[in-house]
Amino acid sequence: xxxxxxxxxxxxxxxxxxxxxxxxxxxxxxxxxxxxxxxxxxxxxxxxxxxxxxxxxxxxxxxxxxxxxxxxxxxxxxxxxxxxxxxxxxxxxxxxxxxxxxxxxxxxxxxxxxxxxxxxxxxxxxxxxxxxxxxxxxxxxxxxxxxxxxxxxxxxxxxxxxxxxxxxxxxxxxxxxxxxxxxxxxxxxxxxxxxxxxxxxxxxxxxxxxxxxxxxxxxxxxxxxxxxxxxxxxxxxxxxxxxxxxxxxxxx
Amino acid sequence: xxxxxxxxxxxxxxxxxxxxxxxxxxxxxxxxxxxxxxxxxxxxxxxxxxxxxxxxxxxxxxxxxxxxxxxxxxxxxxxxxxxxxxxxxxxxxxxxxxxxxxxxxxxxxxxxxxxxxxxxxxxxxxxxxxxxxxxxxxxxxxxxxxxxxxxxxxxxxxxxxxxxxxxxxxxxxxxxxxxxxxxxxxxxxxxxxxxxxxxxxxxxxxxxxxxxxxxxxxxxxxxxxxx
Numbered sequence: 304x305x306x307x308x309x310x311x312x313x314x315x316x317x318x319x320x321x322x323x324x325x326x327x328x329x330x331x332x333x334x335x336x337x338x339x340x341x342x343x344x345x346x347x348x349x350x351x352x353x354x355x356x357x358x359x360x361x362x363x364x365x366x367x368x369x370x371x372x373x374x375x376x377x378x379x380x381x382x383x384x385x386x387x388x389x390x391x392x393x394x395x396x397x398x399x400x401x402x403x404x405x406x407x408x409x410x411x412x413x414x415x416x417x418x419x420x421x422x423x424x425x426x427x428x429x430x431x432x433x434x435x436x437x438x439x440x441x442x443x444x445x446x447x448x449x450x451x452x453x454x455x456x457x458x459x460x461x462x463x464x465x466x467x468x469x470x471x472x473x474x475x476x477x478x479x480x481x482x483x484x485x486x487x488x489x490x491x492x493x494x495x496x497x498x499x500x501x502x503x504x505x506x507x508x509x510x511x512x513x514x515x516x517x518x519x520x521x522x523x524x525x526x527x528x529x530x531x532x533x534x535x536x537x538x539x540x541x542x543x544x545x546x547x548x549x550x551x552x553x554x555x
Numbered sequence: 556x557x558x559x560x561x562x563x564x565x566x567x568x569x570x571x572x573x574x575x576x577x578x579x580x581x582x583x584x585x586x587x588x589x590x591x592x593x594x595x596x597x598x599x600x601x602x603x604x605x606x607x608x609x610x611x612x613x614x615x616x617x618x619x620x621x622x623x624x625x626x627x628x629x630x631x632x633x634x635x636x637x638x639x640x641x642x643x644x645x646x647x648x649x650x651x652x653x654x655x656x657x658x659x660x661x662x663x664x665x666x667x668x669x670x671x672x673x674x675x676x677x678x679x680x681x682x683x684x685x686x687x688x689x690x691x692x693x694x695x696x697x698x699x700x701x702x703x704x705x706x707x708x709x710x711x712x713x714x715x716x717x718x719x720x721x722x723x724x725x726x727x728x729x730x731x732x733x734x735x736x737x738x739x740x741x742x743x744x745x746x747x748x749x750x751x752x753x754x755x756x757x758x759x760x761x762x763x764x765x766x767x768x769x770x771x772x773x774x775x776x777x778x779x780x781x782x
Binding site for chain 1: 557558559563564567568571574575578579638639640642643644645646647648649650654781782
């Protein structure tokens with residue numbers, strides 16, 4: 304099936320390490336790519352392969368988390384990584400954003416190895432982890448000015464627009480310690496919105512959010528994909544992004 | 556893609572850390588409190604005889620300054636690791652070494668510089684002759700940044716460990732021994748009216764070495780701790 308090649312997860316190859324179980328199983332593809340889209344090479348336009356993982360394998364102590372994970376992610380696509388607890392979803396995200404070095408395999412960004420292309424990759428990436436990385440003493444606005452200021456020249460208007468979009472415009476002057484868990488998550492979502500990043504790496508973005516908040520995440524992701532952005536999503540629940548640009552990678 | 560320059564990044568990190576530190580002045584003042592307490596306890600515990608206190612003054616001042624810096628190093632990166640801020644720093648397009656150097660600079664401004672400024676008061680309590688005070692302050696000014704930088708490298712290395720506190724002291728102490736020796740010697744020589752320029756040059760050389768090497772060490776150690 305030539306149209307569906309980008310994601311491929313194979314069974315674990317037998318190796319000489321003891322007590323192994325196959326940790327990755329056959330891919331259950333989501334909806335396939337529209338075949339009429341021709342990949343553009345060298346550009347950021349729709350369909351260009353920007354992020355690529357090749358034969359990634361990661362061990363934690365004596366336990367192998369995953370092996371032979373390969374995929375390609377094109378501009379305007381979402382990759383939904385699913386799997387049971389402890390199967391290495393977050394670890395895979397950390398490998399893909401360059402925080403953890405994989406045992407074997409390489410991650411490529413714009414066809415260059417991540418290690419050689421770190422500054423450009425990190426300038427184009429926004430990572431939302433389990434922890435909100437907010438300082439309890441600073442307001443939502445103060446919290447965001449710093450991480451966004453490191454990446455780009457940021458206007459107050461853009462920042463306020465992002466905070467407005469996530470529904471925090473009335474809580475601008477409140478220190479983060481007084482925000483609820485869901486509101487803190489919304490601050491992080493505003494960081495992704497205002498970052499202007501090409502690639503969003505979202506680790507359980509739905510956590511602590513109410514129903515309206517979950518819809519907001521879906522809407523944000525859909526709009527980001529329409530702008531030819533890329534999304535790497537780890538979530539246990541189904542996402543609400545329209546099929547056609549989404550694919551699924553199953554670990555564990 | 557373009558992102559702001561190194562100067563901007565350094566300034567953003569420095570001002571943010573200072574702002575945070577000023578919201579918890581009590582915590583930031585801990586090393587200074589320690590420094591003042593230890594040095595003022597000696598006259599109480601020993602005898603208040605000026606000759607005795609004058610003789611031990613260089614040692615007491617420098618050992619207290621060293622231990623106060625050790626005390627401060629432990630908390631340097633811990634908070635940022637726990638709330639996930641460090642991951643975001645490592646994932647920003649700016650060099651991690653520069654950001655950690657900015658963090659260390661702010662840390663020194665809050666914990667190292669106060670020791671320098673407090674030295675005349677502490678010296679007075681220990682009957683340090685007035686002519687030795689400027690030399691002591693200058694030597695502390697050169698030495699405390701080295702203590703902060705060395706502490707930062709080791710803190711970055713041990714911050715991933717659950718209980719790295721004791722290990723941290725063990726790692727830092729051998730490295731900063733030359734600073735202690737030259738620093739105490741500077742105070743001692745100034746008390747005897749000798750020329751201290753040689754010792755000062757040595758301390759300045761150690762500082763330059765630390766400023767040029769420590770940031771790369773911190774960044775490498777921090778990436779290991781984050782892995």
